[in-house]
Amino acid sequence: MARILVVDDEIGIRELLSEILYDEGHTVELAENAAQARESRLRSRPDLVLLDIWMPDIDGVTLLKEWSSQGLLNMPVIMMSGHATVDTAVEATRIGAVDFLEKPITLQKLLKAVAAGLARPVIPASMRSRTERPAADPVFTQVPQVAGKVPAPPAAPPAAPAPAVDDSHLGSISLNQPLREARDEFERIYFEYHLVRENHSMTRVSERTGLERTHLYRKLKQLGIDTSRKKSTNS
Numbered sequence: 001m002a003r004i005l006v007v008d009d010e011i012g013i014r015e016l017l018s019e020i021l022y023d024e025g026h027t028v029e030l031a032e033n034a035a036q037a038r039e040s041r042l043r044s045r046p047d048l049v050l051l052d053i054w055m056p057d058i059d060g061v062t063l064l065k066e067w068s069s070q071g072l073l074n075m076p077v078i079m080m081s082g083h084a085t086v087d088t089a090v091e092a093t094r095i096g097a098v099d100f101l102e103k104p105i106t107l108q109k110l111l112k113a114v115a116a117g118l119a120r121p122v123i124p125a126s127m128r129s130r131t132e133r134p135a136a137d138p139v140f141t142q143v144p145q146v147a148g149k150v151p152a153p154p155a156a157p158p159a160a161p162a163p164a165v166d167d168s169h170l171g172s173i174s175l176n177q178p179l180r181e182a183r184d185e186f187e188r189i190y191f192e193y194h195l196v197r198e199n200h201s202m203t204r205v206s207e208r209t210g211l212e213r214t215h216l217y218r219k220l221k222q223l224g225i226d227t228s229r230k231k232s233t234n235s
Contacts, residue, residue, distance in 0.1 A: 001027065002046075002118050003029065003210070004029070004046060004047065005028075006049075007031045007049065007063075008032070008050070009055045011032070017050060017105075018030060020110060020111070028215070029046065033057045033058075034057050048076050049078070050101075052081065061091060061095070068095055073095075076118065077098060079092045079099070080100075081102065082104070098116075173186055184223060191205075191219070191225055
C-alpha cells in the first residue's frame with residue numbers, strides 16, 4: 001500500500017479522504033496548508049499527493065510550481081478544486097500534475113484517480129539519462145580473433161536442481177487467502193511489534209508508524225489489538 005499526503009484547508013474534506021484511503025489500506029498524512037505540506041514532503045516523500053488548489057496561505061498551483069522548480073516533484077500529484085477553471089486545470093497539468101478532481105469528489109472517481117496515479121512512474125529529469133542506456137557498441141561486443149584455433153569454452157557444469165520451496169507463505173502469513181485478510185494479518189503483526197518496541201506508548205507508536213493518534217486507535221481497535229500497557233510479572 002502507499003503513503004498518501006492529503007493537502008486541503010477544509011477539515012471535512014481531509015477527514016473524508018483520509019477515511020476512504022485508510023480503508024483501502026493506505027497510510028495517510030494530512031496537511032491543512034502549504035506550510036504543513038512542505039514540511040511533510042521534506043520529512044518523507046509521499047507516494048502520491050492529493051493537493052487542493054484554493055488554500056488560505058499559498059494556492060496549490062503555486063506550491064506545485066515550487067516543488068517542480070526545486071526538483072521535488074518526483075511523486076504523482078492530483079489536484080482538487082470545486083471552483084477551478086479549465087485554464088487552471090490545464091496549467092496544473094502542464095506543470096506536472098497527473099490528474100484533476102472536481103469537488104465534490106465521488107468515491108469511484110477518487111479511487112480510480114489514485115490507482116492510476118500510483119501506477120504511473122514518475123522519473124526525475126536528473127535520473128532520465130541514467131535510465132536511458134545507449135545501445136552497446138558492436139566493436140566491443142565482438143569476440144576478438146586470435147591466430148590459430150580459438151579454444152572452446154569449458155562446458156558449464158549441470159545446474160543443481162533447486163530445492164523445493166514453499167512459496168505459499170510469507171513468514172507466518174498464508175498467501176492463499178483473500179488480500180484483505182492477508183493485509184489485516186500483516187498489519188496486526190506490524191502494530192503489535194511497534195507496541196512492544198515502544199512499550200505501548202501511543203505517542204511514540206504514532207510517530208514511528210506515521211499515523212495520527214485518532215487513526216492509530218481506530219486501526220488497532222479494528223484489528224482487535226489490546227492497547228493497554230502490559231503489567232510486569234514481578235509486580
